[in-house]
Amino acid sequence: MARMTPSEALVETLAAEEVKVVFGIVGSAYMDALDLFPAAGIRFVSVAHEQAAAHAADGLARVTGKPQVCIAQNGPGAANFVSAITAAFWAHSPVVAITPETGSMGIGTGGFQELDQMPWFQACTKYQVRVNRPERMAELARKCFYVAKAECGPTQLNIPRDYFYGEVDCDIYQTEEVSQGPGAVNELERAAEMLAKASYPVILSGGGVSISDAVEETRALAKYLSAPVVNTYLHNDSFPADHDLSVGPIGYCGSKAAMRTLAKADVVLALGCRLGPFGTLPQYDMEYFPENAQIIQVDIDHRQLGLTRRVHLPVAADAGAFARQVLNKLLDKAGARNPDEQRLADVKKEKEAWREELRGWSSAPSKLMHPRRFLEELSGAVPAGSIVTTDVGNTCSMCNSYFGFNGPRQYLTALSWGNCGIAYGVAMGAKLGKPDSPVFALQGDGAYGISGLSEVMTAVREKIPVVAVVFNNNQWGAEKKNQIDYYDNRFVGANLDNPDFAQIARDMGAEGYRVEDPKDVKRAVEAAVACGKPAVIDAIIDGSAEVLAEPFRRDALKMPVRHLDKYKHLNAK
Numbered sequence: 001m002a003r004m005t006p007s008e009a010l011v012e013t014l015a016a017e018e019v020k021v022v023f024g025i026v027g028s029a030y031m032d033a034l035d036l037f038p039a040a041g042i043r044f045v046s047v048a049h050e051q052a053a054a055h056a057a058d059g060l061a062r063v064t065g066k067p068q069v070c071i072a073q074n075g076p077g078a079a080n081f082v083s084a085i086t087a088a089f090w091a092h093s094p095v096v097a098i099t100p101e102t103g104s105m106g107i108g109t110g111g112f113q114e115l116d117q118m119p120w121f122q123a124c125t126k127y128q129v130r131v132n133r134p135e136r137m138a139e140l141a142r143k144c145f146y147v148a149k150a151e152c153g154p155t156q157l158n159i160p161r162d163y164f165y166g167e168v169d170c171d172i173y174q175t176e177e178v179s180q181g182p183g184a185v186n187e188l189e190r191a192a193e194m195l196a197k198a199s200y201p202v203i204l205s206g207g208g209v210s211i212s213d214a215v216e217e218t219r220a221l222a223k224y225l226s227a228p229v230v231n232t233y234l235h236n237d238s239f240p241a242d243h244d245l246s247v248g249p250i251g252y253c254g255s256k257a258a259m260r261t262l263a264k265a266d267v268v269l270a271l272g273c274r275l276g277p278f279g280t281l282p283q284y285d286m287e288y289f290p291e292n293a294q295i296i297q298v299d300i301d302h303r304q305l306g307l308t309r310r311v312h313l314p315v316a317a318d319a320g321a322f323a324r325q326v327l328n329k330l331l332d333k334a335g336a337r338n339p340d341e342q343r344l345a346d347v348k349k350e351k352e353a354w355r356e357e358l359r360g361w362s363s364a365p366s367k368l369m370h371p372r373r374f375l376e377e378l379s380g381a382v383p384a385g386s387i388v389t390t391d392v393g394n395t396c397s398m399c400n401s402y403f404g405f406n407g408p409r410q411y412l413t414a415l416s417w418g419n420c421g422i423a424y425g426v427a428m429g430a431k432l433g434k435p436d437s438p439v440f441a442l443q444g445d446g447a448y449g450i451s452g453l454s455e456v457m458t459a460v461r462e463k464i465p466v467v468a469v470v471f472n473n474n475q476w477g478a479e480k481k482n483q484i485d486y487y488d489n490r491f492v493g494a495n496l497d498n499p500d501f502a503q504i505a506r507d508m509g510a511e512g513y514r515v516e517d518p519k520d521v522k523r524a525v526e527a528a529v530a531c532g533k534p535a536v537i538d539a540i541i542d543g544s545a546e547v548l549a550e551p552f553r554r555d556a557l558k559m560p561v562r563h564l565d566k567y568k569h570l571n572a573k
Helices: 006-016 028-034 050-064 082-090 134-150 185-197 207-211 215-225 256-263 319-334 341-362 371-381 394-402 422-433 445-462 477-486 501-507 518-530
Strands: 002-004 021-024 043-046 068-071 095-101 127-130 155-160 168-170 201-205 229-231 246-249 267-271 294-299 313-316 387-390 439-444 467-472 511-515 535-540
Touching: 002 006, 006 028, 006 134, 006 168, 021 050, 028 095, 043 445, 050 068, 050 082, 050 095, 050 422, 050 445, 082 095, 082 422, 095 134, 127 134, 134 155, 134 168, 185 267, 185 294, 185 313, 185 319, 201 215, 201 256, 207 215, 207 319, 215 319, 229 256, 246 256, 246 341, 256 341, 267 319, 341 371, 371 394, 371 467, 371 518, 387 394, 387 422, 394 439, 394 477, 422 439, 422 445, 439 445, 445 467, 445 501, 467 501, 467 518, 501 511, 501 535, 511 518, 518 535
Parallel strands: 021 043, 021 068, 068 095, 095 155, 127 155, 201 229, 201 267, 229 246, 267 294, 294 313, 387 439, 439 467, 467 535, 511 535
Antiparallel strands: 002 168
16 A cells, blocks of 8 residues: 555556556646646547547557546536447447546535536446545546456546545556456357258357457358358458458448348357347348347347347357357367358359449449449558548448458447547547557548547647548438438438538648549548648548438338428428
């Protein structure tokens, strides 16, 4: 036990947990701890908006697999974390959100910047705690790191601002790593039996495969079974795209090859996968999820097993450990197997048909640069090994068809939270975690206005060379498509009038490139990566009805019924 201030106890705990970067905006509530960051070797990255701070911590956590930290001023600053922490929750990302609050003697009095901050994060964290005595600062901070690691998700450390001061006796040490097993022996044996008997097994490779670094184990199991591998929605990095058995991602704007292949399965191994409801919805008018197939669901969180659909074998386990042990049992029972040439040929045929269809879409005529043609050029120009973050929206969703990866932790998205403005902040964190990898933030013009436009200043000041790519079609494309298909082209709030984003980037000290012709995409990408500075590629793309993707929320929309003749106000012109 050492004598120190609570601020020192907090910062010493961060250092013990190997925290090198903290994201936030300077604030008086935690300034006593902030003053100690340089002495502890902790870099403070000051952002333009607290939401970007939490997104950046999320991005850094996703590429490193280690807990990362964001901190904010009490009240409004902490409130700005909520959406980004929810994104981290659905990404199973170990982010520790430190939220100073009003002083302990002022709680409940309605003072300046006071509102109970605990309920805000109740549904989007794995653990939250209010420091109830200064003496417990190190203990409770350490618990936040432990749970973030053990349960793969964000935690909240809420600290009354007067508890940073005084003197306390503290014990400082690093929390232990937590490992998870492969599942029970009888579950492994049953899974091996089901897979061995399957006539058309398909592996559904989810985010848990990336998180547990289980790509190699999944590859070995797929090879043994000659099982096609489908990426779950927006987890395009959970299995190598160049593998013979890879058929791409399911979900909105995903791969028809993946969907047609999954539909053939008699046994589905959902590996590291919660079978999220949005990611398994019908697409392209296809009911592709095989209702009569037997499902083996493997997830590290037992609460996800059988939550969204019936499964025949639920297994609470680490994806990599499970895949490794199941393969061992298959080898013990049946020995080596020859590749199933018929199934390999079927996978090849499905992929070729899908590539041909994509090429046809990308070459369709358009008034400006077709978004699919642009994505075809962009995905080919992005260097191998790059990290790509995406926002939500029409063109960003089309990325699901075009971007494949050969390693984990390379495709970082909003997943099922689907919040606009995520991509740039996540990209900044990812770049700090992987400084040698090119990092691209792909955003529609609306989402870029929410975060990227202001956070470019952060990237310039902090020397974080992220490449932003703005899909500029002067509209909220996903919502405009809904208004086209369901509301007879009555556009309310969908149209934008954008400035020259490339010029604004240059004015802020970044590099800016305007692209209007597909032939210029590769050159712009190469220049943006080579410049070594934050860069913005302003891509002018067609936004007409003909080039937009299908409605984003067909599952939640209905054709409207109107009774305008009965109401004088609604009938007004």
